[in-house]
Amino acid sequence: MTPAARVQTAIEVLDLVIEAARSNGAPADRLISEWFRARRWAGSGDRRAVRELAYRAIRACGEIPANGRAAMLRVAADDAQLAALFDGSRHAPAPIDPVEPVASGGVAPAWLMARFAASGVDSPEALLDRAPLDIRVNTLKAGRLDLPEGAVKVAPVNGWRYPPETKIEQSEAYLQGMIEVQDAGSQLTCEVVAARPGETVIDLCAGAGGKTLALAAAMQNEGALIACDADRARLSRLAPRAERAGASNIETVLLDANREMQALDRFVGNADAVLVDAPCSGTGTWRRNPEARWRLTDKQLDRYAAIQSRLLDVAATLVKSGGRLVFVTCSLLDAEGADQATAFLARHPGWRAELPVLPAGTVRGSGLRLSPSHDETDGFFVARFIRL
Structure with missing residues (x-):
C-alpha cells in the first residue's frame, strides 16, 4: 500500500470504530483486527501503519468525531506531511477542502473534563499516551526465567516492563506460565x-x-x-x-x-x-x-x-x-x-x-x-x- 492508501484505509477503519462507539459495539482493537483478518492481502507493514494512524486519530479527538475523515483531518491539521497525502490519487483520500468539518481536539468531552477537575486530576493528557506492556513474574512456577529481550525492571512490584508493541504472548516464558501480562x-x-x-x-x-x-x-x-x-x-x-x-x-x-x-x-x-x-x-x-x-x-x-x-x-x-x-x-x-x-x-x-x-x-x-x-x-x- 502507498502511504496515501494507508491513510484512506485508516479513515475507513475509523468509520467502523466511530459507529461502534455510538452504538456501544465492539472495541477498536477488535474491529481493526477483524478488518485485517478479512483482508489477508495487507502486509504486516501496512497493518502496523494503518493501526498507528487510526489510533493517532483516536487519541487526537476529544469528542466523538462525525466520521473517520474528520478524525484524520484533526491529525492532518498539525501534520503537513500527512495533509499532503490527501491528494485524490488512486486509493488516496480526496483533497482537503478548507471549509470541510474537522473533529475537535482535546482530551475528553467537556462534561468529563469538568469531572476530572472536580476529582483533582491533573495532567489528564497523560491518559492518551501509549501504555507500556507490564508483566508479573509468577512465583508459583519455579525454574530459570528466560525473559524476552527489552525488559526493564519495575521496581515496586515483581514485574518487568516492555515497549507497547512487544509480542510477549509468543514467548516461551509466557507459554510456560512463568509470567502474566498485568x-x-x-x-x-x-x-x-x-x-x-x-x-x-x-x-x-x-x-x-x-x-x-x-x-x-x-x-x-x-x-x-x-x-x-x-x-x-x-x-x-x-x-x-x-x-x-x-x-x-x-x-x-x-x-x-x-x-x-x-x-x-x-x-x-x-x-x-x-x-x-x-x-x-x-x-x-x-x-x-x-x-x-x-x-x-x-x-x-x-x-x-x-x-x-x-x-x-x-x-x-x-x-x-x-x-x-x-x-x-x-x-x-x-x-x-x-x-x-x-x-x-x-x-x-x-x-x-x-x-x-x-x-x-x-x-x-x-x-x-x-x-x-x-x-x-x-x-x-x-x-x-x-x-x-
Whole structure:
C-alpha cells in the first residue's frame, strides 16, 4: 500500500470504530483486527501503519468525531506531511477542502473534563499516551526465567516492563506460565489485599482472572480462593489460565447479577479478605482503550457508581470480624473512588478504613489513587476496609 492508501484505509477503519462507539459495539482493537483478518492481502507493514494512524486519530479527538475523515483531518491539521497525502490519487483520500468539518481536539468531552477537575486530576493528557506492556513474574512456577529481550525492571512490584508493541504472548516464558501480562498498578492493588497462605479469599468480580492469579501466587496455592463473576464467558477463561500458571487453589462461582447471595450464602462471615474489583468507567485505562472516552456518558457513570455501591454491600456480608475488604476501580473519578469509600463507611459503621501502604500512589480520601502522570501505571483507586 502507498502511504496515501494507508491513510484512506485508516479513515475507513475509523468509520467502523466511530459507529461502534455510538452504538456501544465492539472495541477498536477488535474491529481493526477483524478488518485485517478479512483482508489477508495487507502486509504486516501496512497493518502496523494503518493501526498507528487510526489510533493517532483516536487519541487526537476529544469528542466523538462525525466520521473517520474528520478524525484524520484533526491529525492532518498539525501534520503537513500527512495533509499532503490527501491528494485524490488512486486509493488516496480526496483533497482537503478548507471549509470541510474537522473533529475537535482535546482530551475528553467537556462534561468529563469538568469531572476530572472536580476529582483533582491533573495532567489528564497523560491518559492518551501509549501504555507500556507490564508483566508479573509468577512465583508459583519455579525454574530459570528466560525473559524476552527489552525488559526493564519495575521496581515496586515483581514485574518487568516492555515497549507497547512487544509480542510477549509468543514467548516461551509466557507459554510456560512463568509470567502474566498485568499492569504494574494492577499488581499493586493486589498487594493491598495482603492475601496469605491458608486464608479464604474471595475475588468478587474476577472476570477472566488476572488479579485472581496474582492472589493465588500470594497464597502459594494454600487456602481457598473463590473467583466469582456474573459473566460466564469471561469467567470460563480463568480455568485454562490457572492451569498454565500452576494455580490449583481456585474455585470459580458463577453469579446471577442482582442475586449474588444465592451463590455466596455459604461464605457469609467466613472470608478473611474480599476483593471488589468493581465494574467502572475505565477512565484509568484510556492509554490502552482511547476510544472509550467517546462511549462514556453521565448516566452510565451514575449506573457504574450504583453497581459499585451494591457490590460493596454484598462483599461486606462475606467478611469475618477482623477481615479485609479491598475496593478497586480502574478510574480516576471520585464518584468511583473516594466518594464510594466515604459512602461505604457511612452505610457500615462497623468498619474502619485502613489507608494502603504502597510505594506509589496519592492519598485521595480514605484510599490511594494511582495514575499515569504520577506513577506511570494505569489509573486506579484502591481502598481497604477492616471489619471491627
